[in-house]
Amino acid sequence: MAALEPKNSKAQDNTEGEIKELQKSLPNETWFVWPMYLYQGLWCLKYTLEGVIAFRTHFQAHDSDIILASLPKTGTAWLKSVLYTIVNRKGLSSNNFSQHPFNSKNPHELVLNFEMQVYNNKLENHLNLTEIPSPRLFASHMPYSSLPHSIKTSKCRIVYVCRNPFDTFVSIWHFYLRFEASEGIKPDMEMMEKYVDKFCTGVSPWEPYEDHVLRYWKESKQNPQKALFLEYEGLKKEPKEHLKRLAEFVGCPFSEEEEKGNVIDEIIELCSIKSLKEMEVNKSGKVVPRFENKAFFRKGEVGDWTNYLTPTMVEQFDQMLEKLKMAGFCFEYYQMNSKDEAPN
Template structure:
């Protein structure tokens, strides 16, 4: 990550941020594509996972060898799960044709802590995580601050992937209407306008966007051995370099023999959006009970927002980056691509 180190935020910006947070906290529950949200410990939590989230926060004990993939929804989570699992387990599944991804969804290979791991917990009936092979791989959409203390204080490693907010918003708008609650919903400009207003105010699952990104980015700047900060656009532009960084970060770097033997290229191809989308397991059935597996796979392109957002809509989202800039952050890869490619609008 080539972004500069965080700078002290101006007092005026601090006051504006404090006012924004206070304003959000006073708001009543909201709806995001029909799903209820409530403001909890600085982020918007889906009502349907409130109890699971609390159980995760209260009971999860991280081990030093754990690896946790953190992200906002629709920032490349499914892709990163497949890449991470394949990198860590590449010696066990050296035959790509027999790889588990052909028969098991990436979300089943790396469970989300606040969706699946603690889903059926009641009272002292907690999941037995001691039988999971090391290193244990988990995922979370939660912001950094409300994570369980054991994650922060242990030597476990966190991989964070961000995506530019324009593509993130458009991807979300295509995903949520595919959920069972919204069967038959047709995405149109009115629906996008309605949810754009909420998105820019930070009112969407696990938002606000800026708080989520900055929480993990600042921690990565303080301790790069603890948090690896990745950009979705960088993974698309330079997948081989990013996979080498990823493998080294989780403690299983690629050997020279593996690089010469095209092991990295095989993983990139196996886990590509195109490849995952064509696998039968991802064309049918459900892993999560509220949407079909195929809902997770669309285009995965950078700059696709320009096909859906009007200039005024795009400008509103771009304004969200001002707070990121005030904190010293900028998108290394996305801004570079945007400057070079006129199709970005």
């Protein structure tokens, strides 16, 4: 099922047939307009199931690979742009920003997602992963426990970005409402309550929020050379320090000359949400058939959830977060009393 080389139509039909048969045997739910299946502990949207299976079965990691892991809507596009620019910053200066790939390609085209792009047989251009220059940059929404064995046993590095669950949900809500609107569905408070409940009880794409965060956080503590755990809010609050930390982790540290030459500040500006939103490539077109480029860039603000979530909803999030607290996890850059900040 791997998208390593073009497939003939018969082989692809067989694969699709196998997936359809598998779907019949799996527990299912809906996530906005999308069917969702429970496969080996993961809630997989219909269009990701084949990619998940192929990724876990076929991917062979290289020691030099760098993988960005995250839940959806936690700053993935932003981190892809930062990571890509850090690794490929040779010759970067304000004088040649017009030549940067971001002017012609969305970040999701430069750092491909395993389960939705690399191993998606429906995409026209299949990949030969052996031809991608080192270090290869990839992304995944898969939980740590479900990653291929080769990723865990190789020396490849994992960068994980976490965002507070309140803003994560609100960003998810706005993202998927685009599809609801296309089906003529008008959102209301009852509908939001339904999806808050699904999110907080773990009936949402991939793994329950608290488990997803906790597994990567534990790996970063136990094996800091393998996994780097970053907070979205920290990147917003202290971008320069976080970029230096990220560059060091992926083996591309900034030189003293670069720091004096404001290269870090230039990368921060180039990869800002404001800058990415203003690029023409992100105002139109689609990365893959179902997602418009502009859908990936909304506000990027911290605390926007206070404009949407009710006190009852916030209480559900607080209950969900108890598991993280009991494990010793706390948000280093997002300290707040959520109950006091929820709208009436």
